[in-house]
Each structure stands twice: as C-alpha cells, then as structure tokens.
Amino acid sequence: MSVPNSLDELIAALRCLPGVGPKSAQRMAYHLLQHERDGAQRLSRALLAALQNLRHCTRCNAFAESEICARCAAPRRDASLLCVVETPADLNMMEQSQLYNGLYYCLMGRIEPLGGVGPRELQIERLIVRASGGEVQEVILATNFTNEGEATAHYLAEVLRARGLKVSRIARGLPVGAELEYTDAGTIGQALVERRPL
Amino acid sequence: MTQKQRVANAAAYVLHALPYRETSLIVELFTRSHGRIGAVAKGAKRPRSALRGVLMEFQPLAASWSGGGELKTLTHAEWKGGQPMLAGRALLLGYYLNELLLNLLPREDAHVELFDAYARSIAELGAGGAAAPGLRRFERILLAELGYLPLLTETAEGGVALDPAGEYVFVPDRGALPAAGQSAHLVRYRGAVLNAIAADDYSDPAVLQQGRQLMRTLIDQVLDGRMLNSRRIFFEMQEP
Numbered sequence: 001m002s003v004p005n006s007l008d009e010l011i012a013a014l015r016c017l018p019g020v021g022p023k024s025a026q027r028m029a030y031h032l033l034q035h036e037r038d039g040a041q042r043l044s045r046a047l048l049a050a051l052q053n054l055r056h057c058t059r060c061n062a063f064a065e066s067e068i069c070a071r072c073a074a075p076r077r078d079a080s081l082l083c084v085v086e087t088p089a090d091l092n093m094m095e096q097s098q099l100y101n102g103l104y105y106c107l108m109g110r111i112e113p114l115g116g117v118g119p120r121e122l123q124i125e126r127l128i129v130r131a132s133g134g135e136v137q138e139v140i141l142a143t144n145f146t147n148e149g150e151a152t153a154h155y156l157a158e159v160l161r162a163r164g165l166k167v168s169r170i171a172r173g174l175p176v177g178a179e180l181e182y183t184d185a186g187t188i189g190q191a192l193v194e195r196r197p198l
Numbered sequence: 199m200t201q202k203q204r205v206a207n208a209a210a211y212v213l214h215a216l217p218y219r220e221t222s223l224i225v226e227l228f229t230r231s232h233g234r235i236g237a238v239a240k241g242a243k244r245p246r247s248a249l250r251g252v253l254m255e256f257q258p259l260a261a262s263w264s265g266g267g268e269l270k271t272l273t274h275a276e277w278k279g280g281q282p283m284l285a286g287r288a289l290l291l292g293y294y295l296n297e298l299l300l301n302l303l304p305r306e307d308a309h310v311e312l313f314d315a316y317a318r319s320i321a322e323l324g325a326g327g328a329a330a331p332g333l334r335r336f337e338r339i340l341l342a343e344l345g346y347l348p349l350l351t352e353t354a355e356g357g358v359a360l361d362p363a364g365e366y367v368f369v370p371d372r373g374a375l376p377a378a379g380q381s382a383h384l385v386r387y388r389g390a391v392l393n394a395i396a397a398d399d400y401s402d403p404a405v406l407q408q409g410r411q412l413m414r415t416l417i418d419q420v421l422d423g424r425m426l427n428s429r430r431i432f433f434e435m436q437e438p
Binding site for chain 2: 018019111113114115116117118119120146147150151154155158184185186187189190193
C-alpha cells in the first residue's frame with residue numbers, strides 16, 4: 001500500500017516532536033486529518049505565527065514578541081538583581097514563588113561537558129555583556145542542582161566574579177515542609193555538607 | 199552474545215545519562231562486576247520516580263538490572279552514600295574520567311581494578327586537594343587494564359631495565375627506546391622519571407609534569423583522532 005505524498009510528509013514532520021515515533025506520528029496525522037481539521041488549521045497557523053514572531057528578548061534571552069519582553073520592560077522590577085536560569089520553564093517556577101522582583105537571564109540550556117556544549121555554544125558572552133552593563137549589582141545563579149547545572153554555575157561564578165560582580169547561588173537543602181525521616185539520604189547528606197552557621 | 203542477566207545490588211557509577219522517550223533515561227553505568235553496561239531507566243524522569251535524583255554521575259550506587267540484549271532494564275538503584283557532589287574544577291575533571299571510560303571501555307567487560315581506581319579517584323576529587331596525581335594514576339591503570347600501556351620500566355626491544363640517568367623516547371606501537379638517534383620531535387624522558395610514573399610516585403613536580411605529557415600522548419594514541427568534549431570544554435572554561 002502506498003501512502004499519499006502529503007500524508008507521508010506530515011507523518012515524517014510530526015516525528016520531530018520529542019517522544020514521537022513512527023506509530024504515534026501516524027496516529028496524530030490521521031487524527032488531525034479525519035477528526036480535527038479545524039484544530040489542524042489552527043495548529044498550522046499558530047506554528048507559523050510563532051516561528052515568524054518569536055525571537056529572543058535582547059535582555060533576558062527568553063522568547064519574546066518584541067525586542068525587549070514585557071517582563072524586562074516592566075518599570076517596577078529591580079534591575080540591580082539578575083537571576084540566571086537554564087530554561088523558560090525554570091523562569092516560570094521562579095516567578096511562581098512571588099518572592100523575586102528582579103530580572104532574569106535565560107541560558108536556554110546548560111554546560112554539558114560530555115554533550116559538547118560549552119561556554120561558546122551557550123553564548124555566555126551575551127550574559128556577560130548583559131550583566132556588566134552597570135545596572136546589575138548581584139547575579140543570582142539558579143541553574144539546576146544536577147552535575148551539569150553545577151558545572152554551569154561554577155563557570156558563571158568565575159567569569160562574573162572576575163568582572164567585579166557579586167555572585168550568589170540559590171540554596172540547596174531539604175524541601176520546605178520536609179521531615180528528615182521521609183527525605184532521601186542524598187539530599188540529607190548534601191544538606192549536611194553545605195550546612196550554614198547560625 | 200550477551201546472556202540474559204538478573205543482577206542485584208551491583209556497585210556502580212553513572213557515567214552518562216541521556217533522555218529517552220518522554221520520561222525515561224538511557225544510562226551508561228560503570229559496574230564493578232560487569233564493567234560498562236547500558237540500561238534503560240524507565241520512568242526515571244517522572245516527578246515521583248524512585249530513581250529521580252539517584253541516577254547522578256559521580257555517586258556510588260547499588261544498581262540492579264535485568265535483560266539479555268545490548269540495553270538492559272534498570273530495575274532499581276540506590277544511593278550508597280559517603281560521597282559529596284563534585285564541585286568546581288573537580289567536577290570538570292570527573293567528566294573527563296567518565297568520557298575516557300565511555301570512549302575506551304567496551305561494554306560488558308569487567309575490570310575490577312579499574313573500577314576500584316575510578317572509585318578512589320572520585321572519592322579523592324570529592325575530598326578536594328591536589329587532583330593531578332590521582333588523575334595520572336587513573337590514566338595509567340586505565341591504559342594498563344585495557345592493554346594499551348607500554349612497559350614503563352624496561353626498553354621495548356631487548357627488555358633492558360631503564361637506566362635512571364638515561365634518556366628515552368616513546369615510539370608509537372613500540373614503546374620505550376633509548377633516545378639516541380631517535381627523531382627530535384619525540385619527547386625525552388629520563389629513566390628515573392619513567393620509573394616514578396610506573397610506581398605512581400608523583401612527589402617530584404617534574405614527574406608530574408612529564409607524567410601528564412606521557413599519559414596525554416598515550417591516551418591520544420588510543421583515542422585515534424577522537425576528540426574529548428570534556429577536555430575541550432575544560433580548557434574553554436579556564437579562559438574567562
């Protein structure tokens with residue numbers, strides 16, 4: 001049985017989504033064409049519009065519709081604080097805490113020594129330029145507490161400190177409301193290693 | 199051919215983990231009993247997975263898996279404790295060790311001595327202090343275990359014990375030869391330095407410096423043109 005060309009192309013295109021193999025791609029394609037033609041129209045328009053309109057905010061590097069995103073342009077935010085996160089999803093979590101009123105810089109990735117992603121690939125130079133504009137007093141490193149996040153934080157701390165900036169790292173330890181009895185030993189061990197004087 | 203295995207609580211380290219499907223990981227483990235193995239950790243990225251946060255590089259684990267193919271199924275992994283997370287420079291050096299093993303160690307080939315050397319190096323990196331002697335020792339044991347280490351205490355041809363005051367060069371695929379008459383491009387090593395490298399005795403800074411040079415040359419030969427990402431990024435990160 002030969003599959004029509006356009007259908008074939010659609011199935012192949014859907015496979016670029018994470019976690020979508022040939023079977024899922026075929027299922028999605030048939031679903032869109034048979035039962036969800038309006039949805040398919042909307043999807044194609046939204047995808048095209050996003051590709052055309054979205055770019056990286058020149059201040060925070062996250063996705064924005066304009067040169068500077070609304071968050072970076074907001075006058076009430078404290079421009080002396082710059083929080084560095086790995087992804088836009090991390091940025092959203094920081095915002096949800098409602099305890100931070102500074103600005104952000106989104107790396108759109110992390111240093112991956114085995115994956116071949118280094119300072120150059122991450123365009124760390126852009127962050128350095130952003131942070132050394134004179135406005136920023138403190139850079140808060142909020143990369144993940146994975147080995148790659150730690151390697152990224154280590155590198156950023158070195159280069160930013162060398163430029164006279166105050167650098168801090170978000171704290172690591174037990175989750176809020178946690179009881180020792182029900183916490184994993186790895187977290188407790190690291191919390192002990194990094195204990196702080198009172 | 200790999201036989202169907204069911205292994206419980208093997209001493210192991212994660213060398214590398216890659217995302218697989220929506221919520222799983224493919225992990226490369228270095229185990230004491232079975233060498234390097236690849237395994238799928240199903241659901242390891244789910245928020246409530248028991249494996250979440252456990253499958254970290256540079257941490258001693260007790261790993262259980264089953265399966266007979268190239269990729270096993272990780273059934274359980276537990277943190278064994280006693281090892282702080284690597285930080286700063288030590289973390290980058292840890293990645294170098296992992297990449298060496300990923301590149302040079304074939305799967306399912308047990309090397310107990312190499313595993314113990316790795317565990318010792320990771321513990322030393324975690325404890326801080328001078329890293330270089332430990333790295334050179336690890337490199338020497340890695341090359342020796344995989345059969346790539348030339349004799350460091352006698353000449354390649356004739357098997358004559360090295361003269362501590364004599365000068366030697368390493369000719370690729372042959373080994374240590376008296377320096378007289380050899381190409382001027384080859385690095386000269388004193389016999390005493392080579393004896394010290396063979397004994398992992400790096401108390402003399404000159405031995406450390408030449409040991410680094412020798413191991414680098416030998417490892418590059420084995421890598422046969424393959425580049426180490428961790429090495430490139432390590433040097434990129436040293437030049438702020």
